[in-house]
Amino acid sequence: MKKEISLIELYDIMYNHIDPNGWWVARSDWEIMWGAILIQNTNWKNVAKANISLFKKTQFLPQKILALSDEELIETIKSAGSYTRKAKTIKNLANFFNTYDFDLEKVTCLPKKDLRKKMLKISGIGPETADVILMYALQKGEFVVDTYCRRLFNCLGVDLPAYNKAKDLIEIRLDNFTLRHYQNFHAMIVLFNQDYKLPTQFEKSFLAPYKLIIAK
DNA sequence: ATCCAGGCTGAGG
DNA sequence: CCTCAGCATGGA
Secondary structure (H helix, E strand, O other), X not given: OOEEEOHHHHHHHHHHHOOOOOOOOXXXXXXXXXXXXXXXXXXXXXXXXXXXXXHHHHOOOHHHHHHOOHHHHHHHHHHHXXXXXXXXXXXXXXXXXXXXXXXXXXXXXXXXXXXXXXXXXXXXXXXXXXXXHHHXXXXXXXXXXXXXXXXXXXXXXXXXXXXXXXXXXXXXXXXXXXXXHHHHHHHHHHHHHHHOOOOOOHHHOXXXXXXXXXXX
């Protein structure tokens, strides 16, 4: 019989086994943002390759990205796959920040809910990409319901509903979490998935003895 | 060769 | 509201 644990207890157990610090090192907030788009449904190695050429051409600066032609940008990020849409999405996001003079302080001072809504209106930015950008580039705490999260929760006996429903469900039980907590939680979930191929290797992991109870 | 990876959009029930 | 094909590279 598995021991039933809450979300908070899950966080604590993971924190005792995984060091989330230093995950996703980036040279700037801009690098995080383009990376969040490039990683959509692809693997990190392909993104890393795209990042090298994107940095060489633009130093990740949105002004320089907007100065590239669509063809140039596509060529630059090609290795990340789905490049036609991703190039457009990157420019859409760069244009969004253009309306704030590329001044991130003018963006981060907005209320987090409004900001998230605005970001979701940008074509190519869905809920997960928005949350990752909000959390790692714009200093807003969000729970990211990505594939890794769903996979882990499945192994812990929880089948999460659609994105926003799942996010609300979880965040309401983490109401005293700080930005750092949310970042740690997401990082640890990713790192766990990289350590253990799920669902096959779950039973040999340190989380095998547990069953997650969301309502608890 | 197939399958997959840190999703999203748009069309169609 | 929900489902699902298409997107596209590079590695296993």
